[in-house]
Amino acid sequence: MSNPDPIAEIIAERLTALQAAQRLSAWSLIVSFFGDAIGPRGGVVSAGTVQSVMQRLGIGAGAVRTAISRLSAEGWIERTREGRNSFYRLSGDVEETVLAAERRIYAASSLLPSNSPxxxxxxxxxxxxxxxxxxxxxxxxxxxxxxxxxxxxxxxxxxxxxxxxxxxxxxQTLAPGRAMRDQIALARQESEMEALRQAYAPVSRSLEANEPLSPEDAMALRCLMIHEWRRVALRVLAVPADLVDANDPEPETRSLIAAIYARLLGASEAWLDANATTPSGPLPPADPRLACRFRPA
Structure with a gap:
């Protein structure tokens, strides 16, 4: 009997948990994949590439086609054809929205300086x-x-x-009482942050133990993690550092996600190099800013 693959098991566990919570949206996963992985590599990719990643994440071809049709109808994705092949890219109309989201998703911290007005x-x-x-x-x-x-x-x-x-x-100063601190904690998504940290701590342990990681699983896990992280990171309220409790989980969770992302980056980019295509061939080299995600500006 072959040894279990810890990373594959973790992917399966996260997919099951998201399905149970009705948070495994093909629409959102595809947007996450484009913003995270394809944007830095020129922005255009074949339909087959999208279907391969989504299939690894348990999203069937029919659900992918339905999601793409919706994204196209709502102006998120532009579709083109080259012979028998289809290619997708995020619409120019949503580029600023995507860039604004990226600044929050990949920031080194969501906290404002303590001397913020x-x-x-x-x-x-x-x-x-x-x-x-x-x-x-x-x-x-x-x-x-x-x-x-x-x-x-x-x-x-x-x-x-x-x-x-x-x-x-x-x-310049404010001493919030308990009621205000509770409101800040809710706006900081503290419970969601802690749940995400606990969910991905096993991933960090497996990667630190140098468990086997295929390029395909690296790409799938990267997409899945950013899908989950994006949902929380875009809802976190940025507040001055002096207004958060000492046990605010966001810094530790963000650090964990950043560390996992750095470990997945090489193998997942290798998968894109070997499998992703554009109308003119392989994807172009990554934007240098890709390597700076989650790092201080």
């Missing part, structure tokens, strides 16, 4: 819909129905948060 805004009444929509894009935190904590000077707040009759107080 902060503004406390007290609205005169219920927040209008435009203000609620501005909360996420501006990185602000609603800590009570009419109270917003912003990590920027008042003069830099978006117009949707500069409400008539609102009280605005700017300060």
């Amino acid at each position: 902060r503004s406390l805004l007290i609205a005169p009444g219920p927040l209008p819909d435009t203000s609620l929509q501005a909360l996420e894009t501006s990185g602000a935190l609603q800590i009570a129905p009419q109270v917003i904590l912003c990590f920027a000077p008042g003069s830099e707040l978006p117009a949707a948060l500069r409400l008539p009759g609102a009280t605005l107080a700017e300060t």
